[in-house]
Amino acid sequence: MKHAIHALAMLAWLASPAASAVEYRTVVPAQSAVQFEFRQMGVPIQGGFKRFVAQMAFDPARPEAARARIDIDLASIDAGSPEADEESAGRLWFNSKAYPKATFASSAIRALGNNRYEMHGTLTIKGRSRELVVPVSYSPGRTAAVFEGAFTLQRLDFGIGEGMWADVDTVANAVKVKFRIAATGK
Amino acid sequence: MNPMGRYTRPAIVLHWLVALLIFVAFPLGVYMHELPLSPGKLQLYSYHKWIGITILMLASLRVVWRLTHTPPALPDSISGWQRRASQVVHGLLYLLILAIPLSGWLMSSAKGFQTVWFGVLPLPDLVGKDKALGEQLAELHQILNFILLFLVILHVGAALKHQFMERLPFMQRMGWGGKESS
DSSP states (O other), X not given: OHHHHHHHHHHHHHHOTTXXXXXXXXXXXXXXEEEEEXXXXXXXXXXXXXXXXXXXXXXXXXXXXXXXXXXXEGGGEEOSSHHHHHHHTSTTTTOTTTOOEEEEEEEEEEEEETTEEEEEEEEEETTEEEEEEEEEEEEOXXXXXXXXXXXXXXXXXXXXXXXXXXXXXXXXXXXXEEEEEEEEOO | OOOOOBOOHHHHHHHHHXXXXXXXXXXXXXXXXXXXSOHHHHHHHHHHHHHHHHHHHHHHHHHHHHHHSOOOOOOTTSOHXXXXXXXXXXXXXXXXXXXXXXXXXXXXXXXXXXXXXXTTEEOOOSSOOOHHHHHHHHHHHHHHHHHHHHHHHHHHHHHHIIIIISOOOOGGGGSSSSOBOO
């Protein structure tokens, strides 16, 4: 009997939304986006990736335990024009036949206060890995929380654009990456 | 002996600057669009756009100048149909030196590439990114250029004919010597 009461109390506690913190772990792809911007001959060019798989677990009460991983399907690129899409799959750019995915995996997340976080992790593109620190903002929502951030990478660090394309006067080295990941607690 | 009048100096300078730039931009445009994608191609496209926008600016000045100044009179020996033809061809040339760079600018925007003059001055995108519109504007740009080529041949041909076959000192109207018209 005593056990049964305990069990009921336990159930009640689990079911109560106030007592259980939400852990966001189901990404909503339709509300998420990965985009980038770079300069070509001084002209800003916007692009993005249509397909990616993001996995995450984030409990605002325990941000240090949060983790995130994203695998981007490089063949789903929009590089600004059909000609650039085709070119970017080539060996000198992403070589996406040999390296179909770009991956970011978090290693540590630090709370900065005010729903802002600093995500440390490793970005791997074309077989080359770089440690990154990415600022991320968290916006709780009624149905899904939104995590947004941006950082700038140097494309040559990853060999994106080799040979004749290593000329950064034509296509700038700096590429700004922006992401928006929506996730629910279900 | 009395030399024919001349266009005003600003009109002459603008005429030759625009002519020179067209003689660079036109073959560049023909050449560059067949190239496989490379940094060189991107550079040539940018140079072509920068020249085109420069033409648009100079041509705008030129048209304003033309509308506010009377060009020198044609010699009496020029017949009525030639005067009318001259008016039509000049009118179309003025129109094209504005319309061609404008169509290129719009095409660039529709294809998703903003035009940044000399890599420094960003021009507004007057139309949004739109693949079908981009292709239509590319076609328009090409057709207008073929018309321009035809008219320039007529224009230069007529000037040479008056100058050398009719022995009229015709080309000094746009030249550096002779007397300036008021």
